[in-house]
Each structure stands twice: as C-alpha cells, then as structure tokens.
Amino acid sequence: MTREGWIRLLVIAAAVAALELACRLGWVPVTVVIPPSAMAASLVDILASGKHWADIVISLRSVAIAAVLSIGLGFLVGAVIHAWPLVRGAVEPLLASYYAVPTFMFYPVFIILFGVGPAAIVAIAVLLAIVSMISATLVGLDRIPLVLRKTARMMHMGPASRALLIGLPAALPHLFTGVKLAVAYAFIGVIASEFILSGAGMGYAIAYAYNNFDNREMYGLMLLIILVVTVVNTGLDAVDRRLQARLRR
C-alpha cells in the first residue's frame, strides 16, 4: 500500500475510534448514534439471521438493472447526439444544467406511471444516472483522435469495424468515467426511492427500522450499504486505473 493509502486508513480508523469513544463515554446518546462496534455486531446479526437477504437482493437487482439501462441507453443517445452537431449544440446546455433539477420530486409521476414497486424505482434511478453517461459519451467520442480514423481508413476498414475496433477502444477510458458515475447515481436513485416508493429493499428496511425506533438494525443496514458501495466502487476504480494508464501523458 502507498503512504497515502496508509494515512487514509489511519484517518478512517481514528474517526471510527473517536465515534466509538464518544458513544461509550455517553457524549453521544445511543438514541442518536450507536457505537461503531455495535453497528458491526448488528451487521453480523443481520447477515447471519438472513432476515434481510431478500431486501439486499431486491436492491442490488434494481441497481444493476438501472445501471445497465443507463449505460446502454446513455451511450446510444450520446452517440446519436454526437453524430448530429446541430441537435448537440441545442441540447448540450440542457445536459449541463440537468443535475440542477431535483429529479426525486417527480416521484408521484412515476407512481402514476409504474405503480409502487421496482419499476418506478428503476425509472427514477435511470433518470438520475443516464445523463452522466450521455455526457461522458459525448466527451469520449470527441476525444477519438482524427488521426486514428485516418489510420483505420488506410487499413481499408469500413465504418462499422472502424467504430467497433478503433472508435470504441479509443473512447473507452472516457466512457468508463460515465460508467462509474452511472453506477453511483443508480445506487443513490434506488436506495433513496426505496424510502418512499417501496415495500421492500434496503432503503425500505432502513426506513422501517427508523419508524420502529430500532436504531441498532438501522445502523447495521447503513453499514451494510456503505460496505457494498465501497466494494463495487473499488472494483470499478481498479478497471478505471488500468484504462487510464493506457491514455497518453
């Protein structure tokens, strides 16, 4: 591990220890935050009892569907806009200010359209995630050097193999930035929507525990989500670093 890595670990450990101490000494009442050690114990109980496995599966499935839809559709929409400079000029300012809109306020619309359940949740998550993929696609396609297209033509490659064998790998490091963002937004969209739009899932389980004053369970679930997101993000980061390493200085 790098020096920065060790320092980072130390900072996290210090923060956790400080919270533990504050809770144990009674500076923070257990009705507000429970000690991290209790959170971990609660997490172990949750996993061992298996009572939330169904919620975990439902949430992860929604995240996966939302991420795949956002990445696939976002790439397609981005590619079409990119091929059409006039349309691009018109919509790019809209894309740039898109995240100023609090997408969640549209939740009643989605309940009307899809009813309460996974479909509405996935729809909100896609709405949140897709624009980051569209923007990344526009950037990625812009960054394909013209000289690579010339080189492909010198090799007598047609438009389809040029796009697939030259354009795509050349744009991939930039596209992957969009993939990472889309996955992050899919998590946010799904978990947050489950608070209001669902009878199942990790977000719902947290809200349920909160409403029943079950702090121990609530913090155990939160810890679980943090761990899942960290694992996913670490995996994506590893791929990202490999792709970025190939870009020229």
Added chain:
Amino acid sequence: MSVSPAEVAVVPDTAMPHARLVGVTRVFSRRGKGEDIHALGPIDLDLKRGEFFSVVGPSGCGKSTLLDVLAGLATPTSGTAEFEGRPIAGVPAGVGAVFQEDASFPWLSVTDNVAFGLRRAGVDPAEIARRVDYAIGFMGLRGFADAYPAQLSGGMRQRVCIARTLVMQPRLILLDEPFGALDAQTRLLMGDELLRMWRETGATVLLITHALDEAAMLADRVGVMSARPGVFIDIVATGWDAERDSRIVSHPRFGDLTGHLWERLRVESLKHLREG
C-alpha cells in the same frame, strides 16, 4: 492456360509514373463562416517508381494536405490524382502512410499494433509473426514488443507506426515528418534505416520533413514548396547513388544542396512568419 489481360496489366510499366498529380488543388470550404482556405496547389508531380522524393516547405503550406490526396483520404478540389495508372478514389491498395500525429493504438501492445493491419487483411499467422518480428527488430523496438504506447517516448511511438505501415509491404510509402520527435543525431541514424528499408523493398517513398539536411541526404529529388497555397517552386535532383548513407553529410556537395534549398525556402518561410 492463357494469360488473361488483367494479369498482363499488372506488369509494371517503368515508363509510367508510379503516382501522378496534375493541377491538384485543395480548398477548404468554411460554409459562409469566413473566407475559404486555399490550402494547396495547383500541384503537378510525377513520382517515378522506386524513387525517394522529399518535400520541404514552410509550416502550414499544405504538405499534409498533399499527403492526404496521395493517400486517397482527401479528394482534390480540382485536378487529377493517379496511382499506378488508376485515378485515386478512396485509399488505393498498395499505399501506406505514417502521419504527422502519433497514430499508435494506445490499447494495444507494440506487437499487436504492428500486427493489426496484417490480421485485418487475413494474412497467415506464421507469416504475420515473421513480418512483425522483422519490423520490430528493424525499427529498434526489440525490447519493447510487449510494451504499450503510453510506456514509450514520442519517437518510439512514431517508430511503431512506421513498423505498422512497413509490414503491409506498401509499394508507395508516404511519411509525414516521422522523425519530428527525435533529436538531430538519432534522426540521422533513423534516416540510414529508412534508406536501408527503401533499398530493400524497392518502394517509392514520399517523405515530408522540415529538416533540410534530412531532405538533402535521403532524397533522390527534393520538392520545395511555397507558402500557402503550396506549389512546387523548385524540384532539386540530389544526384546521390542509391547506396548512400548519413556519411554524405560531409560531402562537399551536401553543403551546396542544403544551401540551395535554404535559399529557395528562406523567402517563403519569411512570408509565413509575416502573415502568421
């Protein structure tokens, strides 16, 4: 079995120029957003089969545009371009190009970069391995066969692109300032390699360069271009024999040659400087 007429036509006609440009111009239309850019020409040029032709000219005079026309990547606005007796429409078979910008594929290793075109063309794997290995050795990339372009210097990446073009065994090789990223000494040595390759393959070479000594040492003929729109203001035959190498830089005639080239180019380069 009788010989079909098509096969007869393949026999090279030594009297016919290998590539021919007649009255070629290229104008970039700005579609109403300001004046059109007259980038090149009119250019008349006959490249003899197997000759080494060098082009020098002030920056922005249309050298790369000239290369695009010969490569079939750009159509002349007026005039005609031919390769091996046929009009150039699209990239002709048998033409290879190394561009001014780095065109190595960053997602492929050096070996895969060099083999890319051969694999696309469906060449037999054993033959690919043989040619790629030879080209990598030839270009001094032996220790870097498994490296990725991001791990190489600019000059080495350009050598990857040259190797990738050479393995296709083109009959006309177009090179756009391929040694621009190299220091003067390495450049001379790479020039020697280029001459060796040229003698070995018998290909016709068109080399664009901004180094007058490079042009004078490598070429059979040097074409000097005016400031934009570039036309040939002089074409100088160097008179070297084919077995030349970088040691001719100490030949008394070498100084005369570069002196003459600079004489012709100085005025044009000044124009470029003044007009920006």
